[in-house]
Amino acid sequence: MNKTKIALLLVPFFSLNLLAQDDLAQEIPTAQITPKLSVLDSIKSTFVTHEIANCVDQEWMKELSNQELFAEMQSDLASVDPDVKVDYDLSTDLLKARLKEMDAKSPFNIEYNEGLENIIKSYLKNRKKSYERLMAISEYYFPMFEASLAKYNVPLEIKYLAVVESALNPHAKSRVGATGLWQFMFATGKQYKLDVSSYVDERSDPLKATEAACQYLSNMYKIFGDWDLVLASYNSGPGNVSKAIRRSGGQQNYWNIRKHLPKETAGYVPAFLATMYIYEYHKEHGIEPKRAAISYIATDTVAVKREMTFKQISDLLDIPESQIKLLNPGYKLDVVPNIKGENHFLRLPLEKVAVYASNEDKIYAYAAIEDAKRERPYFTRKATPAATAQVETAVASSSERSPYVDYSEEVVKGSKVVTKTKYHTVRKGDNIGEISQKYGVSVAEVKKWNRLRSNNVMLGAKLKIVTNERVATTVVKKTPKAVKKDTTETAIASVEKTTRNSKEIVLPENDAVKDSEYYIVEKGDNLGTIAKKYGVTVDQIKEWNNLEETRVLFGSRLKLIRGENAAIETKAEKAEQQIATAASVRQYLVKKGDSLFSIAKKSGVTVENIKEWNDISNENIKPGMKLKIQG
Known part of the structure; x- marks a missing residue:
């Protein structure tokens, strides 16, 4: 009986305790993970919006x-x-x-x-x-x-x-x-x-x-x-x-x-x-007309002050591209152009016109960011035919090894621009504007490559597309390390021969090939850090990219020209380095009783130098060994 009473007394106590825990749980806010917003979502989140009154079915x-x-x-x-x-x-x-x-x-x-x-x-x-x-x-x-x-x-x-x-x-x-x-x-x-x-x-x-x-x-x-x-x-x-x-x-x-x-x-x-x-x-x-989902008076026009694609407008205003096409059938390439001296207007449902007019600056800023991401052709300064031939000869001869010189190899990764020819099969719904945008070329180029007189393309036709693309390259750089023969005269003669050949292909300074590449602006970048990284000046970057300000947008592409400030390293200069290295290398024949310490003392170098030059990890040497000594 006493146990029953005790149990009954404890029930309210536990109930109150549980209720207190529930209240406490409600008071503690749950951690919410906010997903990282894209540029598009960030801009749209600041839009002044209105209730959607009409939608085209x-x-x-x-x-x-x-x-x-x-x-x-x-x-x-x-x-x-x-x-x-x-x-x-x-x-x-x-x-x-x-x-x-x-x-x-x-x-x-x-x-x-x-x-x-x-x-x-x-x-x-x-x-x-x-x-x-x-x-x-x-x-x-x-x-x-x-x-x-x-x-x-x-x-x-x-x-x-x-x-x-x-x-x-x-x-x-x-x-x-x-x-x-x-x-x-x-x-x-x-x-x-x-x-x-x-x-x-x-x-x-x-x-x-x-x-x-x-x-x-x-x-x-x-x-x-x-x-x-x-x-x-x-x-x-x-x-x-x-x-x-x-x-x-x-x-x-x-x-x-x-x-x-x-x-x-x-x-x-x-x-x-x-x-x-x-x-x-x-x-x-007995003819019963179907009803229109939207009337002409439920739409209005807005002046567009920069070039914009229907896709950009669709993404920003949450309106289907097909609806924009429907309301603006006069634009052939699904692009509202921006041409000096001409006014171009966009027809939209009334509530979308209100959103557009209220957020115009943000809309144009987004269009500018998207345009900056579009792939553009790479440009290189053209060398004369003679200069081009000399460069090709230099590249070919650089792979020849001298029989008297020991080389070390270094794998250097880089990139180069290549021209590729592709073929696009025209599918239902394609137009020449969308095709040119897809491959980052102009409508005029597509028409020229395919001998088209108009912008009309036939279903199933194969269109030739020529693009310039940057591809990754791997180059093995060979550096002379030591002479293999006892005497340096023969090695020097070989290198001098290479030098004579290479001097025939030295490019005049004004024929130096300057190759351009593009840098994607990362978070925290500014023109100063980018200029320092590539060994150029801020003014040069501004000139190459038609920039008036030093501020750059995250994700934008900057054109950089390699070799603008640095002289081109010619084959002759490399050969001269080889001569200097070969002339300073000699060999020492290890005799009985020699040690690395005694050889280093005789030669005026350190034990560690001898180890490095001869790729040996310990001090054990034997009579008859040939050691490379520099200097």
Whole structure:
């Protein structure tokens, strides 16, 4: 009974003790190991960020950049025949009534005819799904189109022209080279100030191409005074429309001159009107548009003040590269260039524009660090052909051993620049800009090596790439150690012969080859320590690397030129050293009763000297041994 009472009394005591231990454990903070941050993570951790309001869905990005709808539209324009009847459940009377309603509120001449009815029915029968997708894409582009069209007083219905021209694909390219949402040819694009260069193609820039299209359409309306004829001239050119008017006896209604127009243009205006009808009456025909994940008004532009790649922007802003490409189709190489006298802008979702604008300096600093890491070609001063031949002769002769001299060998590790030729197989998604960046060469060089006239590369093609790379080398340095013969005259004569040969290949001072290499800045480095390490001056390092300040960034690469301050050691100088060494070496024949101590005393050297020169570890010598004595 007493044991039970004692146990009951002890229970609260242990409980309180355990609770106290729990409280103590909570009070002691656990040690947290903070991982080392990369430069990218360090910069991003200081960003002023906002809640993400919108994100472009992956499927939506694929949809906006698809080529399938453009191919279908091009096929329809080439093959659809307005004179072929199509069986579809749409009464002619109902269609007439709807077309009349459209005509009442449009500057276009929308009148019923059998050809238009056949094309409308063909599209409704065969392309319903395509129009559901196109209507989703148009949610993004139409607000931008309408703003520009209103600015130039062009009918807003012209927005449907981009659907017919490109299926709303900014990267669309026709078989004859027309490019972008509005399918501008190169010459017409240049005429309307659309820049086309290695870096940009403004025919693919939605905003600038739309502006140019509005200007072109306005000019054509001043000529023809009829929007149907303007559409026909947009497709086939004003010259063909003028010829069709003459051939029809001066008639100026599109439907009256249609038979005199090129075959493709004959179906062009009906295709435009059919597209307009389907957009206006899609609900009545059970077409349910897919919704856009982002609208044009949810994006904005920011001026870019230094060259940046899409990858750098993607890493910094946590936005997929595919989304940046989607919003900025005018940049051909996935690079926003920085060209003097030109302004380049980047379109981003609104919340990303805010992050970019708030952290611009940090973003450019990161781009500078990344650019410094990029491998660049190594440069060496070219020697004259004669000097090059002399150097090669010197290198070859340096490997010959004199039979009279004993050599010691030292393995010296270094590096040299070699030129390598590689071949890159073009894969799906590759472009010439990404390929050139991968190998650290320029686009112009890739085009030159492969005789390319444009930036287009074919899938499966093998591209020749020439690179300069620094590789590790191992050189065995041979140093004369002692003469093998009893007399020095023969050895001296041999070395003098080598000297005479070597003097023929001594380079003049101005032909000295100076080889450049690159040094990666380590933690704690400064220009002073680096200069001291390589035997050069701070001013020289600044000159070689175009530096204005003495501060250098961790991880950056500095160009250093070896041999800038030191004279080149020639073969002749080495030979002279050999002569001096050979002339000072003699041999001593050990006699009975000799010891290292007595020989050293006679020769005026130390016992340790004799041991070192003869590679002996103890003092045991025998009569008849030959010992090398220097001096």
